[in-house]
Amino acid sequence: MTLAPHRSSGSDAGPAGTEEPTVPSPGVTSRPDGPGAQPWVMGTAVAVAVAGAALGFNGVLRGWAWYSPVFSVVLSVAFSMAVLRSLRARTWLVAAGGLVALIVALTFIFFRQHSIAGFIPSPETMNYLGKFLRRASETVLAESTPVAPNAGIVMLICAVLGLLVILIDALAFPLALPATSGLGILAILVVPAMVKPQSVGVLGFVGAAVGYLLILGCSHWFTPDARTLADTARNPGQLRRGAITAAAALTVTLLLQPVIPGFDQGTFPQGSRLNPFGSATGLNPMISLGTSLRSPSGEGRITFATNAPTTPYLRSVTVDNFDGDSWSPDDRESTRQTGTGRIESGLDTAPTELRVITAVNTGQYTSPYLPAPYAPEAVNGLTGRWSWDPATLSIKGVDTNSRDQQYLVTSVTPQLTAALLARASEPVRGIPEHFLRQPSNVPEVVSSTAKTVTAGAASPYAKAMAIQRYLRSTEFAYSLQSPVQGGYDGNGLSVLADFLNQKSGYCIHFASAMAVMARLEGIPSRIAVGYAPGRPTGATVAVSGQGPLPEFEVDARDAHAWPELYFQGVGWVAFEPTPSRGLVPAYATEASLPSGASTNERNDALTPGDGSTPAPFPVPGTVPAPGAGTPAPGGTQVAQALYGVGAALLLALLVATPRLVRSGVRRRRLRTAARGYPGATAGTALPAWAELRDLATDYGVAPGASETPRHFSERLRASAALGEPDGEDAPGQRAAAALTEDFEREQYGRPGGAGGPAQNADSPDPADSAAARIALVQASLRANAGALVRLRAAWLPPSVISDWRRALPRPRRLLARTAQRTRRGLAGSWGKIRSSVRRVRRG
Numbered sequence: 001m002t003l004a005p006h007r008s009s010g011s012d013a014g015p016a017g018t019e020e021p022t023v024p025s026p027g028v029t030s031r032p033d034g035p036g037a038q039p040w041v042m043g044t045a046v047a048v049a050v051a052g053a054a055l056g057f058n059g060v061l062r063g064w065a066w067y068s069p070v071f072s073v074v075l076s077v078a079f080s081m082a083v084l085r086s087l088r089a090r091t092w093l094v095a096a097g098g099l100v101a102l103i104v105a106l107t108f109i110f111f112r113q114h115s116i117a118g119f120i121p122s123p124e125t126m127n128y129l130g131k132f133l134r135r136a137s138e139t140v141l142a143e144s145t146p147v148a149p150n151a152g153i154v155m156l157i158c159a160v161l162g163l164l165v166i167l168i169d170a171l172a173f174p175l176a177l178p179a180t181s182g183l184g185i186l187a188i189l190v191v192p193a194m195v196k197p198q199s200v201g202v203l204g205f206v207g208a209a210v211g212y213l214l215i216l217g218c219s220h221w222f223t224p225d226a227r228t229l230a231d232t233a234r235n236p237g238q239l240r241r242g243a244i245t246a247a248a249a250l251t252v253t254l255l256l257q258p259v260i261p262g263f264d265q266g267t268f269p270q271g272s273r274l275n276p277f278g279s280a281t282g283l284n285p286m287i288s289l290g291t292s293l294r295s296p297s298g299e300g301r302i303t304f305a306t307n308a309p310t311t312p313y314l315r316s317v318t319v320d321n322f323d324g325d326s327w328s329p330d331d332r333e334s335t336r337q338t339g340t341g342r343i344e345s346g347l348d349t350a351p352t353e354l355r356v357i358t359a360v361n362t363g364q365y366t367s368p369y370l371p372a373p374y375a376p377e378a379v380n381g382l383t384g385r386w387s388w389d390p391a392t393l394s395i396k397g398v399d400t401n402s403r404d405q406q407y408l409v410t411s412v413t414p415q416l417t418a419a420l421l422a423r424a425s426e427p428v429r430g431i432p433e434h435f436l437r438q439p440s441n442v443p444e445v446v447s448s449t450a451k452t453v454t455a456g457a458a459s460p461y462a463k464a465m466a467i468q469r470y471l472r473s474t475e476f477a478y479s480l481q482s483p484v485q486g487g488y489d490g491n492g493l494s495v496l497a498d499f500l501n502q503k504s505g506y507c508i509h510f511a512s513a514m515a516v517m518a519r520l521e522g523i524p525s526r527i528a529v530g531y532a533p534g535r536p537t538g539a540t541v542a543v544s545g546q547g548p549l550p551e552f553e554v555d556a557r558d559a560h561a562w563p564e565l566y567f568q569g570v571g572w573v574a575f576e577p578t579p580s581r582g583l584v585p586a587y588a589t590e591a592s593l594p595s596g597a598s599t600n601e602r603n604d605a606l607t608p609g610d611g612s613t614p615a616p617f618p619v620p621g622t623v624p625a626p627g628a629g630t631p632a633p634g635g636t637q638v639a640q641a642l643y644g645v646g647a648a649l650l651l652a653l654l655v656a657t658p659r660l661v662r663s664g665v666r667r668r669r670l671r672t673a674a675r676g677y678p679g680a681t682a683g684t685a686l687p688a689w690a691e692l693r694d695l696a697t698d699y700g701v702a703p704g705a706s707e708t709p710r711h712f713s714e715r716l717r718a719s720a721a722l723g724e725p726d727g728e729d730a731p732g733q734r735a736a737a738a739l740t741e742d743f744e745r746e747q748y749g750r751p752g753g754a755g756g757p758a759q760n761a762d763s764p765d766p767a768d769s770a771a772a773r774i775a776l777v778q779a780s781l782r783a784n785a786g787a788l789v790r791l792r793a794a795w796l797p798p799s800v801i802s803d804w805r806r807a808l809p810r811p812r813r814l815l816a817r818t819a820q821r822t823r824r825g826l827a828g829s830w831g832k833i834r835s836s837v838r839r840v841r842r843g
Contacts, residue, residue, distance in 0.1 A: 435524035453466050739770070
């Protein structure tokens, strides 16, 4: 009996393959049998990798206050898993323990006051978790980097990083894939690389690189690979090869950097960001308007025709909930009303009101909210179910969206005057409190500016005009790039403070500033999100009872936000504080007041030129009754029908492909078999025999790989596939026997003898042809098969499917052979070159 001595993982067998006792190499210490320090070292390496890569989030989040909870969560999860692994826990138990540690850490850090004993989640914890996730969603969708590190976004980052710790640890330790763990680290770096103008940054890159190298080193030290000779005396060439490889990689990176285009243009323009919470072509009211306004190509094009003398704003949704960090819409799902055939506008009585008809075609614009002039009284022609909010009149889809909608809006607008608004000075009554809610963390610059600007204003209208006058003054400039470059793109209070200091921004900054300052002065406010007045297309749209109406268009670059203030006895009134953008209403216009500069190139058609008078407010006109909606353009209907027909045909062709292939193979075989009559018949039995084998395979009697033709034929005839086993006189069995006899005669008969079917060549009988015999066999198989077998044989024939399955590896094998020949050719060429160089040196 031969005893096999203990071997280290880095030892090699002797020259003859004999097993000899292993002598430890110099400098290599023996490993203990227990886990030892490996779990702790690997846990530290994973924590360093994740926490180091998270340093790249500086610039995505403002400041460093967010890093303390991130670091705490990463360490808690990593070392909890290390403790379990040092106790020899099973792999699944270690991962489960890491998940429990993550939940406990998140609960203790973010939901301590709403949990059991400060770290056990409770139903109240889950309620606050939903609020935090909504807060994180609003931050991601509504602000540009760097964003204020609110609790929602920090909690989400901590949760994601904790899950990545579990994933990276699983790849590096139990799965023994330490190099693959770099994918988890790369996933962390992708976020700052996409959303930060300066990309990952030095800290994030260095932290991720150090952590990744620690993971590789830890894995290599504790579980060395025998192929690398790492557990023997250190290979003297290993360090040199590593240094050369690193230098080559660094050189290539530096050389390619000037060639590869940056992200200032193209797919990820400056200031844009990823949207993991959903995407839409068009204006999503929670997405920062800067992204849409900076869009080089106007997506989400909407066309509309109206009988109003002045092009109206298209209003999508009202943003009325402000918690100090950001504005967000409150959909009030519990109070929404279904059906848009009749909408109660809720407007207070005005001396005169104007009713306007607007026919809208949304095209590819996709949003859960419906753009419409304010205030809608009826919307007809919509597809799907829609609801409306009595508090804001925003229209939202229940089970549909705005894509490819054509509808008719009847809206009513009171004719307001400055004198009417100046008299509306009564205290506000009967309005929800959240329209007046003031955040507790208002920066000093915001409150002091509001007091200074409205000093001396006696009425709410005078205060509103003072705020609008201040924001539209020459002190402020309209700019799409300044907020991105200055790092205050968004609508929170910290962003608002930066905006008031920099005095440059776009509509969301101006609207947010006026809404917040109005609330500070006791005026209810909200923000409307939609589109500024569009541009004429030159076309007209026929509306029932109205005749041709001029058509206008807007797209993502016309996305706009404006404040609405509430006046007792009048209702919600829109203002326009953004300089050089949109149209200032007549009741809010002050003569000879210059407005701020603008860097927006799309405002020429929206604002009057120098010396011109403001556009008159729409006057009442004859309007038609609400109809069933404007019909869709004929071209669009035809194109949609053609697309549908094409998709149906393509699907039908895809389903029928196996059947068509099988029919084509059968026709080709029978045509080849028929060429031998009358006259030379050599070779005519081979395709008929192949067809018989495939038919049997399709109906569940597949031939064996080592089965003789006669044995296969006897097994087929003895099975129930062709009828009763003893019914040798059945047409199908006789045909199968004849096809077998023809094949054996041709394959194994005397050379030069007659092949093909056994028939008289002078008077051929069509009933004895291969096609006729195949038809008899097929009919017999169909007659004796079940419904499912017949369906499979007709539409998914196993003979075709098996051929396709065998053909799948062929491209890979072809590429492998090509690559092998290429390597051999290159190696041979390189050898010849080296030989030539040596000869030249010797000569």
